[in-house]
Amino acid sequence: MATELRLKELSKKDMLLTSGHRMCSGCGAPIIVKMVLLASEYPIIAANATGCLEVSTCISDYTAWKIPWIHNAFENAAATISGVETMYRALKKQGKIDKEIKFIAFGGDGGTYDIGFQSLSGAMERGHDMIYICYDNGAYMNTGIQRSSATPFGADTTTCPAGSVIPGKPQNRKNLTKIMAAHNIPYAAQASPSHWLDLMKKVRKALEIKGPKFLNIISPCNRGWRSRTDDAIQLSRLAVETCYWPLYEIEDGVTKITVTPKEKKPIADFLKPQGRFKHLFAPENEWMLKKIQEDIDKEWAGLQKCSAAEEKKLE
Amino acid sequence: MGKIVAATGNEAVAEALRQVNPDVSSAYPITPATDIMQRFTSFVSNGKVKTEMILVESEHSAMSGCIGASAAGGRVMTATSSQGLALMWEELFIASGTRLPIVMALVNRALSAPLNIHGDHSDGMGARDCGWIQLWSENAQEAYDNTIQAFRIAEHMDIRLPAMVCLDGFIVSHSIERIEYLEDEKVRNFAGEFKQLNPLLDLEHPVSYGPLILTDYYMEYRRAQDEVMSKVPQVVLDVAKDFEKISGRKYGLFETYRLDDAEIGLVILNSAAGTSKDVIDEFRNRGIKAGLLKPRLYRPFPYKEIGEALKGLKAVCVLDRADAFGGSYGPLFIDIASSLYPYKDKPILINKIYGLGGRDYMPAHAEQALSELVEAAKTGKIKQIKEYIGVRE
Numbered sequence: 001m002a003t004e005l006r007l008k009e010l011s012k013k014d015m016l017l018t019s020g021h022r023m024c025s026g027c028g029a030p031i032i033v034k035m036v037l038l039a040s041e042y043p044i045i046a047a048n049a050t051g052c053l054e055v056s057t058c059i060s061d062y063t064a065w066k067i068p069w070i071h072n073a074f075e076n077a078a079a080t081i082s083g084v085e086t087m088y089r090a091l092k093k094q095g096k097i098d099k100e101i102k103f104i105a106f107g108g109d110g111g112t113y114d115i116g117f118q119s120l121s122g123a124m125e126r127g128h129d130m131i132y133i134c135y136d137n138g139a140y141m142n143t144g145i146q147r148s149s150a151t152p153f154g155a156d157t158t159t160c161p162a163g164s165v166i167p168g169k170p171q172n173r174k175n176l177t178k179i180m181a182a183h184n185i186p187y188a189a190q191a192s193p194s195h196w197l198d199l200m201k202k203v204r205k206a207l208e209i210k211g212p213k214f215l216n217i218i219s220p221c222n223r224g225w226r227s228r229t230d231d232a233i234q235l236s237r238l239a240v241e242t243c244y245w246p247l248y249e250i251e252d253g254v255t256k257i258t259v260t261p262k263e264k265k266p267i268a269d270f271l272k273p274q275g276r277f278k279h280l281f282a283p284e285n286e287w288m289l290k291k292i293q294e295d296i297d298k299e300w301a302g303l304q305k306c307s308a309a310e311e312k313k314l315e
Numbered sequence: 316m317g318k319i320v321a322a323t324g325n326e327a328v329a330e331a332l333r334q335v336n337p338d339v340s341s342a343y344p345i346t347p348a349t350d351i352m353q354r355f356t357s358f359v360s361n362g363k364v365k366t367e368m369i370l371v372e373s374e375h376s377a378m379s380g381c382i383g384a385s386a387a388g389g390r391v392m393t394a395t396s397s398q399g400l401a402l403m404w405e406e407l408f409i410a411s412g413t414r415l416p417i418v419m420a421l422v423n424r425a426l427s428a429p430l431n432i433h434g435d436h437s438d439g440m441g442a443r444d445c446g447w448i449q450l451w452s453e454n455a456q457e458a459y460d461n462t463i464q465a466f467r468i469a470e471h472m473d474i475r476l477p478a479m480v481c482l483d484g485f486i487v488s489h490s491i492e493r494i495e496y497l498e499d500e501k502v503r504n505f506a507g508e509f510k511q512l513n514p515l516l517d518l519e520h521p522v523s524y525g526p527l528i529l530t531d532y533y534m535e536y537r538r539a540q541d542e543v544m545s546k547v548p549q550v551v552l553d554v555a556k557d558f559e560k561i562s563g564r565k566y567g568l569f570e571t572y573r574l575d576d577a578e579i580g581l582v583i584l585n586s587a588a589g590t591s592k593d594v595i596d597e598f599r600n601r602g603i604k605a606g607l608l609k610p611r612l613y614r615p616f617p618y619k620e621i622g623e624a625l626k627g628l629k630a631v632c633v634l635d636r637a638d639a640f641g642g643s644y645g646p647l648f649i650d651i652a653s654s655l656y657p658y659k660d661k662p663i664l665i666n667k668i669y670g671l672g673g674r675d676y677m678p679a680h681a682e683q684a685l686s687e688l689v690e691a692a693k694t695g696k697i698k699q700i701k702e703y704i705g706v707r708e
Contacts, residue, residue, distance in 0.1 A: 055527045058527060059527045061526075065523050069515075084384065086341070087388065091387075119373075119375070126371075
């Protein structure tokens with residue numbers, strides 16, 4: 001029997017990422033990794049792209065990973081886990097291994113949306129039986145909070161600093177979840193650590209599906225977001241409630257919203273607690289706030305329409 | 316008995332790979348190495364090997380996949396050339412730094428720009444210091460034999476380092492030669508069962524690969540890597556001895572040709588050595604004591620052994636099929652000069668850059684080099700140390 005997804009039951013399970021890892025206090029990434037590993041009833045082998053999670057959890061002779069784990073380089077977690085998964089299939093076919101093992105790659109948004117995009121796209125196309133999990137904090141945080149293609153419009157980063165001529169990042173974020181779904185993989189979804197049950201259900205579902213799966217998980221970074229160290233969960237909740245980070249899944253091409261906020265909050269609620277958006281609240285940048293809100297409304301309406309249409313089809 | 320066939324270098328390498336029958340191969344096509352994988356994947360499609368293929372989207376991912384598969388705990392191989400090797404560059408260091416015994420055929424080809432698909436050694440030379448073992452091959456037979464031996468060398472428990480087998484693009488990869496293939500059974504037994512070392516797939520003993528090492532230990536890791544490399548030559552010799560038992564063919568760290576009593580000599584890698592040997596015979600017929608040294612194990616470079624072999628000569632010409640920019644000498648020349656540096660009395664050394672981008676290396680070029688050496692040995696003078704030959708002025 002699988003462990004019930006209840007806190008009481010889950011608390012009895014081993015933590016497979018130990019405490020004593022060196023991630024910043026209040027970082028979203030280790031919380032996400034712990035949730036993912038707790039959700040699994042299978043043994044997991046993980047690959048990790050270069051980034052905060054990797055450099056902090058395995059330094060010199062110390063590793064925080066209680067599962068087999070490999071870090072190769074920045075851009076190739078997907079290709080590396082492809083290799084591990086293929087060797088597993090090879091040895092299984094030869095009868096040298098009989099255990100059921102699942103494979104997960106973790107990457108930040110830089111290693112996923114940008115430099116690792118080719119490797120990820122290739123692995124998805126080839127159909128490896130794996131889950132790729134992006135913990136998305138919207139910048140190259142580890143290298144000094146530089147913009148990535150996951151950085152939201154208007155954000156102040158060290159390479160798109162909010163100045164008097166250019167008020168933060170001029171472009172919108174890349175919608176990677178949709179791009180991954182467009183690979184026609186069997187499962188792509190967005191999750192948030194604030195909605196742990198939804199997140200864990202998605203991990204469980206993904207683990208049961210054969211083939212390549214993609215999970216995009218919002219991962220607050222208090223260093224880069226210029227927010228308090230104790231608000232990762234609060235901020236990721238606001239991201240969901242403002243529909244900045246809608247929780248949905250695309251299973252076999254069918255889009256379904258998994259969490260609909262009771263009351264859709266204004267985007268300012270999510271932006272205000274973050275120093276990286278401080279300049280947006282100056283009177284001259286009012287248009288930017290307006291644009292962000294319009295973009296979110298449009299995206300959310302589209303998602304709802306898509307989800308409703310699919311639901312109708314299923315009825 | 317094995318069989319004697321007419322085959323190309325690529326065919327021979329693919330045949331060796333079929334006989335060794337690795338667990339996983341991750342590859343991306345690139346001229347002139349493409350043909351190896353085309354042949355090999357047909358073995359896969361027709362059930363002639365147990366290998367699982369990962370047909371990736373780039374050479375970077377090819378080597379990344381090899382690294383993942385090798386760390387998982389099985390026998391892994393791939394093939395590449397030129398730009399492909401260049402794209403793998405970052406991963407080459409990770410493969411060796413992680414001590415993964417991946418075997419790769421490198422079908423030597425020029426690097427861009429200008430774009431050129433033909434044979435030269437720029438690719439292999441660019442990767443000479445990335446911690447891989449390099450075996451170079453004069454012809455298809457040697458490419459075949461080296462490929463089989465490379466697995467044993469790379470996977471030796473004292474070593475566990477990746478190895479590349481170099482052969483000249485088109486000149487060897489696409490030309491048909493007489494080759495003696497060994498029996499499948501013999502090759503399989505020679506390669507032996509792959510022994511795992513800290514495999515990721517061992518769930519009972521979870522390991523972490525690829526840690527961050529700061530200033531506290533990085534140098535110690537690097538020194539350890541260098542120390543491991545120093546064990547390679549002996550393993551190469553031991554494996555060669557075992558290989559001789561099944562093939563009757565002798566291999567060393569390098570090959571010498573009429574070098575024992577030579578006064579002048581050429582040092583040259585891969586296919587051009589064959590042409591040079593013919594010309595050396597002509598010079599010998601004329602009573603000139605000429606000889607040749609052809610490195611086989613190029614990395615780690617057997618400085619001491621090669622220095623010993625060349626120190627007694629009067630004049631030596633090192634022929635490089637690659638250049639090092641910035642007024643430097645060719646890469647092979649620099650290694651040969653280093654190997655002779657410790658000796659008080661050493662030969663006069665000259666360097667010729669030849670055959671770049673597939674330009675033909677003709678007997679006349681060897682003749683030109685040898686004639687210059689005759690003169691240098693006589694007068695003690697040379698016109699210039701480094702010179703391009705076979706180039707239009």
